[in-house]
Amino acid sequence: MEALGTVLVAHNLSFDARFLETEFRNTSVPVPVDFLDQGICTMRMSHRYLQGAGRSLQDCCDSFGIELQNSHSAAGDAAATAVLLARYMELDPDEREWDTKLQFASAAAWFSSEPQNRIVPVIRQSTSKKPTEHFLEKLAGELPEFLGTGSEENYLALLDLALMDRYLSAHEESQLIQAAQEIGLDKDRALALHKIYFQQLVDTACSDGILTDEEIKDLEKVITLLGLPQTLIDSVRDRPAEFESNKRPPLGHQSAGIAPGSLVVLTGDMSQPRSDIEAKLSSAGYTPHRAITKKVALLVAADPDSLSGKAKKARDYGIPVVGEDYLWKTLL
Structure with missing residues (x-):
């Protein structure tokens, strides 16, 4: 049994790694230390790509508008973490770490024998009733x-x-x-x-x-x-x-402050393809960005009353949320 080309990715990797190590040890086939050490922690990476964001998976997902379904479940958190990593890679496609991790993994093998012990998996009960958020x-x-x-x-x-x-x-x-x-x-x-x-x-x-x-x-x-x-x-x-x-002033007092070079984020389905709008923003001297961080100056939403993760995160940071009309009348 081998695991070639595999990189472990988790949100708060050091916490999850302990559970993995314990479970594999129960099968009498411990996880190689290098496999854990060479993993990627999306929580720690948030400091690089989501300056100002909190540490929770939900918080990081909100910054990109990633839907986190069945949070705190293994499958739900793993799926969201995978998308979160993909967004990091889109923001920084030239980062050498991506290739370095894969190259290291492709040259490593776990073990060639079958596990000696078989552990009966514990199946978590599912429920259609969504618990009230505390x-x-x-x-x-x-x-x-x-x-x-x-x-x-x-x-x-x-x-x-x-x-x-x-x-x-x-x-x-x-x-x-x-x-x-x-x-x-x-x-x-x-x-x-x-x-x-x-x-x-x-x-x-x-x-x-x-x-x-x-x-x-x-x-x-x-x-x-x-x-x-x-x-x-x-x-x-x-x-x-x-x-x-200490709250930030409303948009009416600072719209003139959306200076050239400012980060502008788009969310929702606009009247034109997002790539076209981002190109026009770049031509106008602004910097299109894919994630909400505290450095973002403006969020343009197809629905300014949106309750999406990006809009929620922007309001938490005091970033103005405006409709598409503002984009054409004021910025472009």
């Missing part, structure tokens, strides 16, 4: 970019998953402790990361200028789960007013 799940999908070390970001990504239901199980606590030990976190640094995580939740919750009683109660629960002082909640109540005053 406040913490919404926040975890919108957290700002974290610029610490890769290992620390992996730890925070584990917190995203563990705190989704506002309950830390013994298994989740064990995973967090193992992750902390692997990256050499002592208690003080772990608490510092917990405080950073909590402040990110607060910033995101307050970004709309409103902090409801339900949100405050949930933040109080997070404080307890993270082992932080309860006094932190006292400083939260005044945050919405601060964020309201």
Whole structure:
């Protein structure tokens, strides 16, 4: 049994790699270390291609308008991660890493014997009923970019998953402790990361200028789960007013600021082929872009009231969202 030309790709690779390694070891055929080390982590790559984006798969997919179906399921997340990688490669087709990874993989082989043990797969039950999105799940999908070390970001990504239901199980606590030990976190640094995580939740919750009683109660629960002082909640109540005053001005006050060279993103079906419009934007001195990042100056949408991932991400960043008429009347 061989695996030639295969590159492992995952969102938060170091987390998923541990599960792969364990499952293959149960078959008495461990995964070669090189296979894991030469993998690609789309979460870490987001810092290169999606400056300002959060670490969640949903957040990165929203930046490209990628539909994430059945999130947190193996098949759904894998399919979305594959599309996300393809978008990275479209943004940077000349990146040598793509070829380097494939060349390394094509020269490597796993093993030639069949697994000694057979593990009965666990089939996850499917349901047609979509669960109601909880406040913490919404926040975890919108957290700002974290610029610490890769290992620390992996730890925070584990917190995203563990705190989704506002309950830390013994298994989740064990995973967090193992992750902390692997990256050499002592208690003080772990608490510092917990405080950073909590402040990110607060910033995101307050970004709309409103902090409801339900949100405050949930933040109080997070404080307890993270082992932080309860006094932190006292400083939260005044945050919405601060964020309201720091919001970006509406388009009417800054349309003249869409300067030549600015990044402009298109979404939806326009009256002309997207490639033609992008060519005209380039001729007019603007820079067409395929993903929403904090460096983007304008999102032109076929439907300015769109609730698509790109439009949602643009509004989260305070980027103006305009209709196609604005494109022809003002920019071109």
